[in-house]
Amino acid sequence: MNLGIIGQAVALFAVTNIDDILILALFFARGAGRRDTTRNIVAGQYLGFAGILAVAVAAAFGATFLPDEAVPYLGLLPLALGIKTAVQTWRPRTDNADDETSTGEDAPGIAAVAAVTLANGGDNIGVYVPVFATAGVGGMSVYVIVFLLLVAVWVAAGRFFATRPIIAKALSRWGHILLPVVLIGIGLLILIEGGAFGL
Template structure:
């Protein structure tokens, strides 16, 4: 395995996914008191990133599942999930949040995490495609293996941050506000930067 390509893959992943750490920490914190929630977050992160990789690899070979003009509209996914989370937080606060509701919510589901990961990775696809196209099949395989390994590292880091006493206390107190805000901000940023709806 070419160590040069491995180093480039590590750097590329870190630069294009730094914002995911914040979102992952919020997701882990949201489900911290619920059994199996961490597993669902990790599964969702892998599903979302695998979808990003699949689209980028296909595009590097010339196939386009998503036209470039459609990418900015991926911002609607985190925007909708953020609004849903805000509505849930408001409703729980208004109703006093019963234990039965807490059990039912149980943190984010894998498809929610995957949707946010994929939508937030629209810009990643744009960066990965030319890199993959010039790396060849062997190089692309190295990138894919390194990226998938680093998804696990990112999940571990997100969970680590979410369980640090100071961070955990802040997230426990403000997480129900921060998660919707971050998701809505990501959604709006994707929409605005991509020029969706003529923004």
């Protein structure tokens, strides 16, 4: 394996996914104390990132499944999830409803994590395609392997930040507000930067 390509893959992944650590930390904070949180986040992150890689690899071979004009509309996914999370967070509930739903309603689901990962990484596809296309099959394989290994590192980093006492305290106090705000912000940013709906 060419160490130069590995280094480039690590750098490319880090630069294009740095914002994911905050999102992952918020997901971990939201699901704190729930048994399936880590499993759901890992599965969702891998599922979403596998979707990004599948589209990028296919496009590098000339098969474009996702037209360029459609990419900005991926912003609708985090926007909708952010609005849904905000409604769930701020709607008035009875004490009984809190008791019944505290075991799982607020835990991040695999589909939600995957959708946010895919939407947030939609713009990464445009960066990955030319890199993959020029790297050849061998180089592309190295990129894909390194990226998939780094997804685990990113999830671990998100969990690490969410469990540091000072950060955990802040996230437990403000995370329920931050998560929908961040998701809505990401959704709007993707839509606006991509010119969706003529914005």
